Amino acid sequence: VTNMNPLISKTPATTKQWTQLNITLGQASYAQERIWLDEQLRLSITEEDKGLHSYNSLLVYKITSGSVSIPCLRKAIKCVINKHQIFRTSLNYDTTQYCLKQSINPSQDDSWSYQFTRSHLDDNEKIDELVFNEETSNKYFNLDQGRLFRCHLIKQTETVNNNDILNENDLVLLSFHHSAIDEHSRYLFLRDLKLAYTSGQLNIDDNELQYIDYSQHERQMDMTELKEFWKKMLTDFPFEHHLKLPYDHYLTKIGSGSSFPFQVDKSMIRQIFRYKQKRNVTMFRLFLSCYYVFLFKLINETDLCVNGLTPNRYRSELGNIIGPFENMLPYRFQLNPHQSFNEVVKQVEQLCQDIKENDRLPFQDIIALYRSAAVRSSSSSSSASMKLPFMQTLLRVDIEDDVWHLDDEKNTVLNKLSPPTEGTYIRTTNITPIDLTLKVKYNLNNKTLGFSFEYADNLFEDKTIELLSKRFQQLLKHLFDVSSTFDLDEQPVYELSIILSDEQRLIEK
Template identity: 40%
Template sequence: MPYLYRLTSKHTLSIKQLQHALKLVVQKHQSLRTSLIFDEQNNQLMQRIIDKNDDNSSLFTFIESTYETDGQLDSIMHDEKGNPHLFDLSQGLVCRCHLLYHKQHPRNDLLTDKDALIFNFHHALFDVPSMDVFIDDLNQAYTTGQLSHDDNTTLRYLDYAVIEQQMPMTGARMFWLDTLHGCQLDRPLSLPYDRHRLTDEHRSGRGTSVSFDFGLDLSHLFLSYASSNNIQPQHLILAAYYVFLFKLTNGERDLCIGINTYGRYREEFKQVIGMFVNAIPLRCQLDPHWSFHQLLEYVQEMESNSMKYSYFPLQRILDLYRNISKPAFLDTSFEFSISEAELDVNEICIGDSRCSYVPYSTEISEDEIMSKFDFILTVQHDLNTVCTSITLVVESTV
């Protein structure tokens, strides 16, 4: 998960100070120094926290290089995004800082506005909300040269696993059993395709993206309808998405799709760095005789109830249906998010310096993007993107 930043005009950063601040942040957050090793003998994934005081262990990766053109910067970001060899999970190296100097290394130990820096994290131990926690702590560590914490009183990512194991799950288990009763979880939606994919081994990770803007008039009507009917915008979009899938699949009434939830259902989790994201199914049993308003009320109740029990881990949901070899609902997804302009990471402060976030495109080529879904609708405030796997359709179909 790479984040690319550039310093704003006339701002500088001390490289030595930044490196020390990074060390303090990684020492504080155990998830940033956690190794993942698969124990073949016991057939299970093992986690081990690297001792923060172990002088023989590198707690994070810190590298420096140069670039001259924006094209070279894009190539570096593409490598940071897609190169699986940049991290060493067995050694707990899940955090990277890549300094990019414009044309040459500085002589005065300072990053300038012509330079760039990339913070990159392995997704197994980091999610989007973690970035706010990381930046806040980095700023404090850079400014003061210290970062106070107490493992005995501060909630750790490890505590999240313990809390999850101790939570009463009976109610959530019964909810998902009832919600998914009779649902054919291994049957994919009959979406139209141009290229047939036999198995997951043939998934290329390439997709086609089409972006479009609702425009001011349609956006105003959309928000006015949601407001006048006391409906959240994501419920309105989700209901329309189900209608679209109903038509796209030639009238399939049982529509089960996947959605990612942030999983930080307790206030204490908001200050912890880690991977809290949990995927859950959203099942809509659509009655073609409903009016759109009836469907909207149904979707609103269904989504709200599903979110109440979104803390139930995906693996436990799948364990309820052990006869299912592959959950097909994960191939069709929905995402509703705020626009990048409103994200806290859009502009950050490190000490007295300001850094601007540089958006990174997932484009592979002019017509292709990286995609792990067969079909996904991603909705932002004024940007709506439909992504489908290039192995299934060509651009003209999208």
């Protein structure tokens, strides 16, 4: 997790530092607006279909060493909520000014939800049900009242009969409303929670920027150059263009999604890390290059658009603020099949660098720019204005840290519980607005990689996704396996293959 620090951009010395505004009411950030609108859409869908659920951001940890003092943990949580105002932030639409407003509530005991449950050690069904409820239920959070965090402790009945202590195999569930958190914020939360747990307090700098301050400063930025960049990026991208993904069904209704995790050989993972180090390329840029080549081989198209998430912490003073900063961006790339893979990686690196310098424009503004241009050029303005571009496929690459050292002195260690890593269809009832997502999780310390395809159930059959995962593994094998003869410097990417071995034998026959 400590390797996330390079994701935070440094503020140039000539740029004026943003300062705290000492306010408790202000306009919501662009990210909060996007999340709030998404929430309203999800609520309307779940009301129509009771089998669907919204989603929460959930961390599940099992104690593997030492013990956890429940009173100390609860006190530490209060310290974190007191320090970070985002966990006490209400979101309400102002009908007089026609905008979404955020307001900071006082720090009180009921600022967050707490639950303690006893469970049998071998009652996995009950534990799975409790975890599912934490991840999908919206009854624990309230945007109007600013209740955005919840802690649920699950104690096994076989452990020592002391309700103030959690022991080995007991669970700690930390649940966040997604309007309060993003990937880097999870690291900040765990860091501050550990500090508060071991010291009993958290120092609060009265001059330190809060999320509400960032939201107001963000609104004052000149977006003119950013808009010009995105206009140029998407100016000739056809509005009606859709990637010909291998859909099994064609439906427009948003529904639930599933996930199919898969792994690659450890030797291949070592080669991928060596390539990353040799080329000094980020994992996101490397796998974005792989995904472009994969899509080209899969659907035989060269004008490709993949969604990606950027940390959006473009100033150094934003590095320690908990809140939703991530911005979704369309990475449009015109692939030249006659180039080598290394040449493709080089071009993708330049694309990502250009986007990084212009990644502050909110996704909803990019969509608005693109729609307005499409309406002007379309004979049917109504149909152009209704479609959602860039929502077909997404690449997400995250740093994964499975171990949380809560108390180094007492050797209190918690391990993060994750879904199965291979060959299991993970069913969810969460709403899935993206058709197909490739997720990559990596650990720099352990040099591990994990993959999964998340997909919309009403668009893809399970067997199709399993086949996609095998084809993607085949591509990685051609690129990085030690036995591969493919020349990354010389051979064009069109010579790469995603044909499986049994298919190859049929072709040869």
